[in-house]
Amino acid sequence: MFVLAEMTDTVRIEPWLFHLKLNDAIKFELHKKLANKVVHNVGLCIALHDITKLDDSHVIPGDGASHTKVHFRYVVFRPFIEEILVGRIRSCSREGVHVSLGFFDDILIPPDSLQQVSRFDETEQVWVWQYESEDGTHDLFMDINEEIRFKVVDEVFVDTTPVGPEDLAEPVQDPLLENQPKKSPYSLVGSISEPGLGLLTWWT
């Protein structure tokens, strides 16, 4: 579920933090920059694991802060494809089942990856697995807040860095007026179509 990513960056430490030990000040700045943020093609950064190397610090003329090149390792959330995870159902919609892990919410299980023969119940707005056994068809509801075991099938990274002022062929869309769907920078696609996957209560 979690991986260690080696990264390097030049950390700027402002003069009012000079009273701290260098390591602590760098830790502070790296957390400020990366914790709970998604790095493109890397994953969701959780916390700093350790600092592997510190180069010399320099003070650049015109700027009172010190600049230090740091090599460090960060704990990143990035499940590998085909990994099994357990989460909670956040909501159900026509697009599928939205699952959340608490610290990470953008997980979707599309309708074709649900267990065979599932239907969407409009009145309750939930997905239902129509499980067939010898005694007939059982309707197993996927209720909200139920724990669900799913397999990660795909991950999608979207680069959400702001677009600069370029000459756009289309008329510029005012972000305040349009309800542009917020693209999440990192989202996962899951599947529960195999035996053993789905609500935990189905398989105990």
Place this chain on the structure above:
Amino acid sequence: MEVINENAAMLSNYEVLTLLKELQSQNGASKGKSGKIQQNLATISYETVTYLEKTPCKYQSPEIIQKLLQELAPFSLTKAEKLQLLNHCPTTAVEIQLMIEESEERLSEEEIDKLLDVIARCLPGEPEEEQEGEGEGEEEGLVGEEEEGQEEGEEEEGVQGEEEGDKEGEDGEDEQEDEEMEAEEAIEVIED
């Protein structure tokens, strides 16, 4: 900022949990100095710790993990498979089939049973699962109380010796002795 290696190593849930708890206690201790509560770090570490505490990794330790890896050596599993087994503590063959690719071809039924046995022996599962198994035939309404009684030190009196609200984490190994302890604990009353 440059990313040198986005996948330098895989971490088990236990390692991440320990790291985050350490960070939290450091931040709590030195709060007076900087005073700035780093909101993002606080949010993500709180949520992640909350999630991880509900998983079996809460009861693990480096020795347990080492022992498990040694015992898993003869099964020739990939690193990712061993990691999943460690993080999830599967108890049924279905779960093993999910986590290990082509388990039907690589492992015979006997080996799957042996594997489940190794996991059950080495990894202390949540006492709750075993308690529910024992408690089912005895009292139904106590399941909710069992879950509440999980915090260390909180135990409720067991009428007729059914309540198992055990000391979690401390007696991970004593789960198997639960049935024997039940009778003894019938008399014990520890209240918070």
